[in-house]
Structure formats: structure tokens, C-alpha cells
Amino acid sequence: MxxxxxxxxxxxxxxxxxxxxxxxxxxxxxxxxxxxxxxxxxxxxxxxxxxxxxxxxxxxxxxxxxxxxxxxxxxxxxxxxxxxxxxxxxxxxxxxxxxxxxxxxxxxxAGAVRRMLDALREAGCDVPLACTRKSFPGTRAIAARAVKDGGGVMHRLGLSESLLVFPEHLLFLAEADRLAALAALRRAQPEKRLVVEVGSADAALAAARAGAEVLQLERFTPQALAALRASLQAAELQPRLAPAGGVNAGNAVAYASAGADLLVSSAPYWAxxxxxxxxxxxxxxx
Missing domain, CATH: 3.90.1170.20 (Quinolinate phosphoribosyl transferase, N-terminal domain)
Structure with a gap:
């Protein structure tokens, strides 16, 4: 070799x-x-x-x-x-x-990733599984290689490669300026998709109206995700929905069946x- x-x-x-x-x-x-x-x-x-x-x-x-x-x-x-x-x-x-x-x-x-994907495919759900950057510090290259070998993709490899606005970012912006700041961020980085983490349906709708292309749904239940999907469609908004936080082998199919566009999980790292x-x-x- x-x-x-x-x-x-x-x-x-x-x-x-x-x-x-x-x-x-x-x-x-x-x-x-x-x-x-x-x-x-x-x-x-x-x-x-x-x-x-x-x-x-x-x-x-x-x-x-x-x-x-x-x-x-x-x-x-x-x-x-x-x-x-x-x-x-x-x-x-x-x-x-x-x-x-x-x-x-x-x-x-790799095995944990493969088992989740197999369960999704067996249920008829063609949804990607993206693993987060929350591998144990110092092991990201190793973890990313293992995720790939299991058939998954990386959600993001680090802070330098993608736009992900957390509520913690918004905390340091004046409330009246937040939506404008998101729109400006999207204009300033035209080659990057704007991903915004939200914890409620109201926050999700506001972020979508500000131009968020992906909504990272923090601790949404599958039922809440389905309801949000319906609300977005009624408002003629089409961001991708990515449930995160607590997504694992036991609920992956439920999230995919509820309308998720991709699943975001850290669970395989602790298999x-x-x-x-x-x-x-x-x-x-x-």
C-alpha cells in the first residue's frame, strides 16, 4: 500500500x-x-x-x-x-x-451511520444523514473519514467553511436589526447557503422570510416539523428543513417521514x- x-x-x-x-x-x-x-x-x-x-x-x-x-x-x-x-x-x-x-x-x-441510513432506505426515505462537527476535539479528520465510510456526509467541517447563524449570534444583535442582518449576511457571502438554527415555528418563519435557505430545527419533534412544513408552504416559502439535536437511530425515520430534507446528528460519534x-x-x- x-x-x-x-x-x-x-x-x-x-x-x-x-x-x-x-x-x-x-x-x-x-x-x-x-x-x-x-x-x-x-x-x-x-x-x-x-x-x-x-x-x-x-x-x-x-x-x-x-x-x-x-x-x-x-x-x-x-x-x-x-x-x-x-x-x-x-x-x-x-x-x-x-x-x-x-x-x-x-x-x-461508520456502522452507526450505515444502520441509520439502512433504516431510512428500508422505510422508503431517501434523506441524507449529515453528521455535525461535534466529534471529540482533535478527532474531526478521523470522524469525518468514518462518516464517509458509513455513507453519510458532513454537516459542516468547521466554522470557516459555512454560514450557520445560531440564536447565540442573534443575542448580540439588536432585535430590530436581526432580519436585516441576516439578509445582509446572505448578500455578503453569495456562494454560501444561509443556514439559521431556530427553536420555534415563529423564529423559523421569520428566518425564512429573511432569506434563510436551510432551517436547522433545534429540538423540534417530528410533529412540530410537519406542522412547520405546512406553515411554510402556506406562506410560499421553501427553505430546506434539517432537524438537529436529539436525532438518532430511534427517531430518524419519523423525522424523515415528517418532511425533513436532511437529518443532522452527532449520535454516530458516540456509538x-x-x-x-x-x-x-x-x-x-x-
Whole structure:
């Protein structure tokens, strides 16, 4: 595998290795380890794969050779081989836990995204699932990669790329100036869609009249979303509706059926990790 096939950068992967062994592997460096070894990653249960190429690259960065058996985004069943690596024992032991934990965590996120999308498709709802930027700080690149592998999209990757006006922004604008400020913001950033988070139907209608192209509905119930959709249609307003806050696997279909244009969720980031079995083997000395 070449680095170009690995979506996460070598710098990021080296940082993960450095975090785990900032001054080397004290145990492995001290023991008189000899010979050559092999490592096999195997799925313990059904999973949506993510981070397998990155895991292989981690072994390579430590001096071993490695190959992802199945690509990220693929489905694996219990017992399926995921990754093979070969090399000196110190190299294999240095990469082992970081690589295993990365695949387990990323595959957990990807699996949660895939399950939500599968439930939506089975219900006949062709609605995108967009994950927020509320991944654990420092893990956004990893989380975004896992979301993609699960079939989802990113709601926004950060503050620099999109317009999202929160009520907290409006708090610092004079009430009489708010609607004009939204309209001016839309004119000032013509290439960006204006997204406004609202917490009530009245606020949603006001934002739509000010030119909001997407309404992020904070803690709306599916019933409230359906009622808002009807009110907007009656007013001949057509912003996209994106429920957020509390959207999860248990209510995704209800929101989509109520008329959501996309679902915004952070729930996949907190999914249980997948379970990967790791087996070491000693090979005959060269």
C-alpha cells in the first residue's frame, strides 16, 4: 500500500503513534526480542469497515509491511480477515494497539451511520444523514473519514467553511436589526447557503422570510416539523428543513417521514466501537 491510498495524512498517523510511545516502547525496546512476526486483524462480529487503510499505514510507518484485506466502506462478517502485517516484533508491537483501536473506533462510527441510513432506505426515505462537527476535539479528520465510510456526509467541517447563524449570534444583535442582518449576511457571502438554527415555528418563519435557505430545527419533534412544513408552504416559502439535536437511530425515520430534507446528528460519534480480534504469530527466523 502506498501513502496516497491512505486518506488520513502520515503526519496525523505519526502523531497517534507519538502519543502512544513518545519515547519509544519501553517494554519491547528492553526485551531481547528476536525473529520475525505476523499480525492478523479479524472481525469478531458484523461491521462496517473504516480506517483499515490507515491501520495498515501505521504498521508501515513503524517499519513493517501491511495490507488491508477489505477496503473501508465494505461490510465484514464475523471471522472475516481485515488486515495482515509482517515484520520485526518491535515494529508490530509498536503499531498494534493504535491500529486496532483506530479501526474499532472508526468502524463503530461508520456502522452507526450505515444502520441509520439502512433504516431510512428500508422505510422508503431517501434523506441524507449529515453528521455535525461535534466529534471529540482533535478527532474531526478521523470522524469525518468514518462518516464517509458509513455513507453519510458532513454537516459542516468547521466554522470557516459555512454560514450557520445560531440564536447565540442573534443575542448580540439588536432585535430590530436581526432580519436585516441576516439578509445582509446572505448578500455578503453569495456562494454560501444561509443556514439559521431556530427553536420555534415563529423564529423559523421569520428566518425564512429573511432569506434563510436551510432551517436547522433545534429540538423540534417530528410533529412540530410537519406542522412547520405546512406553515411554510402556506406562506410560499421553501427553505430546506434539517432537524438537529436529539436525532438518532430511534427517531430518524419519523423525522424523515415528517418532511425533513436532511437529518443532522452527532449520535454516530458516540456509538460503541466495533470489535476486532488481533492475533500474533512468530515466524521462522530469516
Amino acid at each position: 502506498t501513502p496516497s491510498r491512505c486518506p488520513l495524512s502520515d503526519d496525523l498517523l505519526r502523531a497517534l503513534l507519538h502519543e502512544d510511545a513518545p519515547h519509544g516502547d519501553l517494554t519491547s525496546d528492553t526485551l531481547p526480542l528476536a525473529g520475525q512476526g505476523a499480525v492478523a486483524f479479524t472481525a469478531r462480529g458484523d461491521m462496517t469497515l473504516s480506517g483499515v487503510e490507515e491501520a495498515a499505514r501505521l504498521f508501515e510507518l513503524c517499519g513493517a509491511t501491511a495490507q488491508a484485506v477489505r477496503p473501508s466502506g465494505a461490510q465484514a462478517r464475523a471471522g472475516d480477515a481485515l488486515l495482515h502485517a509482517q515484520g520485526a516484533p518491535r515494529a508490530l508491537l509498536l503499531a498494534w494497539k493504535v491500529a486496532q483501536t483506530l479501526v474499532e473506533g472508526m468502524s463503530g462510527i 460503541a466501537p466495533a470489535d476486532v480480534q488481533v492475533r500474533f504469530e512468530r515466524r521462522a527466523d530469516a
